[in-house]
Amino acid sequence: MKMLIAIGTKNKAKTGAVEAVVKQFVNEELVFEHVEVASGVSAQPMTDAETREGAINRAKNTRNVSNADFSFGLEGGVKEIDGVMYVCNWGALVLKDGQVITAAGAQIPLPETVAEDVKSGRELGPVMDEYTQQNDIRQHSGAIGIFTHDLIDRKEMFEHVIKLLIGQYFFQKA
Numbered sequence: 296m297k298m299l300i301a302i303g304t305k306n307k308a309k310t311g312a313v314e315a316v317v318k319q320f321v322n323e324e325l326v327f328e329h330v331e332v333a334s335g336v337s338a339q340p341m342t343d344a345e346t347r348e349g350a351i352n353r354a355k356n357t358r359n360v361s362n363a364d365f366s367f368g369l370e371g372g373v374k375e376i377d378g379v380m381y382v383c384n385w386g387a388l389v390l391k392d393g394q395v396i397t398a399a400g401a402q403i404p405l406p407e408t409v410a411e412d413v414k415s416g417r418e419l420g421p422v423m424d425e426y427t428q429q430n431d432i433r434q435h436s437g438a439i440g441i442f443t444h445d446l447i448d449r450k451e452m453f454e455h456v457i458k459l460l461i462g463q464y465f466f467q468k469a
């Protein structure tokens with residue numbers, strides 16, 4: 296039986312992360328589907344709670360349009376602690392029966408200038424493109440890659456989140 300894996304985005308850093316980790320750990324014949332779904336939160340989530348909710352909504356909406364065995368939702372956002380803005384990232388895996396599994400990824404602080412632009416209402420994606428004078432950073436290094444000298448890029452950060460999700464699924468099944 297083929298296993299259908301659906302992902303609620305067309306962002307290459309996210310789809311690449313899901314495909315790499317699922318192929319590594321799920322020993323079945325796999326079919327991948329990318330669907331654009333609503334996150335149900337703002338384009339730039341500003342708290343952990345909002346970012347987590349976006350990931351869950353994306354995964355549920357993906358499940359509803361795909362009826363997949365695994366439906367993934369991944370959401371990037373920012374949060375503030377003690378006046379310092381951090382990037383935060385959340386993932387959700389919704390199973391065919393509707394069960395929701397969640398996990399969060401690595402967080403690093405953003406430089407003051409970038410944080411100020413985001414606080415003024417801009418999305419981190421375009422702010423990062425301006426900061427780096429590159430296009431579409433959000434699908435490649437991501438902010439996390441730029442500010443870690445690419446030791447951890449956005450795909451690798453999301454790979455960790457996908458491992459945390461699938462790992463919890465395996466734990467429950469065992």
Ligand SMILES: O=P(O)(O)OP(=O)(O)OP(=O)(O)OC[C@H]1O[C@@H](n2cnc3c(O)ncnc32)[C@H](O)[C@@H]1O
Pocket residue numbers: 303304305306309338339340369370371372382418419420421423432433434436437438439440449
């Ligand atoms: O197509 P989708 O799946 O929406 O992918 P996205 O890159 O827009 O990612 P999110 O919606 O999850 O992220 C919310 C916002 O934060 C930006 N963002 C989040 N993490 C980022 C990162 O590491 N580097 C650059 N932009 C980032 C992103 O571009 C959006 O403006």
Ligand SMILES: [Mg+2]
Pocket residue numbers: 338
């Ligand atoms: Mg987005």
